Amino acid sequence: xxxxxxxxxxxxxxxxxxxxxxxxxxxxxxxxxxxxxxxxxxxxxxxxxxxxxxxxxxxxxxxxxxxxxxxxxxxxxxxxxxxxxxxxxxxxxxxxxxxxxxxxxxxxxxxxxxxxxxxxxxxxxxxxxxxxxxxxxxxxxxxxxxxxxxxxxxxxxxxxxxxxxxxxxxxxxxxxxxxxxxxxxxxxxxxxxxxxxxxxxxxxxxxxxxxxxxxxxxxxxxxxxxxxxxxxxxxxx
Ligand code: GLU
Numbered sequence: 001x002x003x004x005x006x007x008x009x010x011x012x013x014x015x016x017x018x019x020x021x022x023x024x025x026x027x028x029x030x031x032x033x034x035x036x037x038x039x040x041x042x043x044x045x046x047x048x049x050x051x052x053x054x055x056x057x058x059x060x061x062x063x064x065x066x067x068x069x070x071x072x073x074x075x076x077x078x079x080x081x082x083x084x085x086x087x088x089x090x091x092x093x094x095x096x097x098x099x100x101x102x103x104x105x106x107x108x109x110x111x112x113x114x115x116x117x118x119x120x121x122x123x124x125x126x127x128x129x130x131x132x133x134x135x136x137x138x139x140x141x142x143x144x145x146x147x148x149x150x151x152x153x154x155x156x157x158x159x160x161x162x163x164x165x166x167x168x169x170x171x172x173x174x175x176x177x178x179x180x181x182x183x184x185x186x187x188x189x190x191x192x193x194x195x196x197x198x199x200x201x202x203x204x205x206x207x208x209x210x211x212x213x214x215x216x217x218x219x220x221x222x223x224x225x226x227x228x229x230x231x232x233x234x235x236x237x
Contacts, residue, residue, distance in 0.1 A: 009188035029073035030081035079123025101157035
């Protein structure tokens with residue numbers, strides 16, 4: 001399981017995300033990527049094989065601007081290490097996902113989603129999450145409820161972060177078997193798989209617990225436990 005960083009802010013977040021990935025390099029990984037919602041409400045993505053430096057060099061050439069984004073360093077478990085298997089994965093240009101862990105029932109989910117017309121671009125288990133959430137969004141009242149009904153269909157381990165270009169001011173995150181921590185800022189908030197990633201931007205953290213799903217926007221955090229009940233979790237310095 002490798003690295004996740006996400007941010008919801010007013011300022012451009014690409015540099016914060018890449019610095020976060022750099023701080024998670026100690027874990028080892030094979031590729032890195034970032035996706036950001038720009039001011040036209042489109043998802044822009046950049047992924048590279050190899051080191052975070054390859055990603056930051058690519059972003060220096062073609063910057064991604066925007067205040068809501070997710071980033072990942074991948075340690076391949078399903079599908080070879082290559083650019084098309086690097087995270088974030090995107091469904092229909094609308095929903096982007098980063099995922100740590102393994103979705104054990106991804107073959108069955110993938111077959112169902114292909115039958116429903118979803119087109120897979122990678123060999124990963126993770127891509128099913130993006131399509132599943134995109135499918136649930138057809139009937140769900142919010143990204144949060146789409147993620148809540150999607151994670152009920154997953155077996156395996158995940159720390160996952162989703163963004164939706166039609167709900168461009170928030171991230172929704174879910175934890176089961178793979179750690180996630182929310183970093184609290186002033187008028188901005190963050191998510192990561194390890195608080196180390198966020199030390200340049202905050203010292204205040206909420207550690208999510210098993211089964212938690214959370215909605216994170218610039219000024220608001222809502223956390224729900226495995227039973228879907230809204231709960232408060234302690235802020236730790
Ligand atoms: N199972 C996923 C993949 O192979 C995520 C691996 C990871 O945790 O980095 O893409």
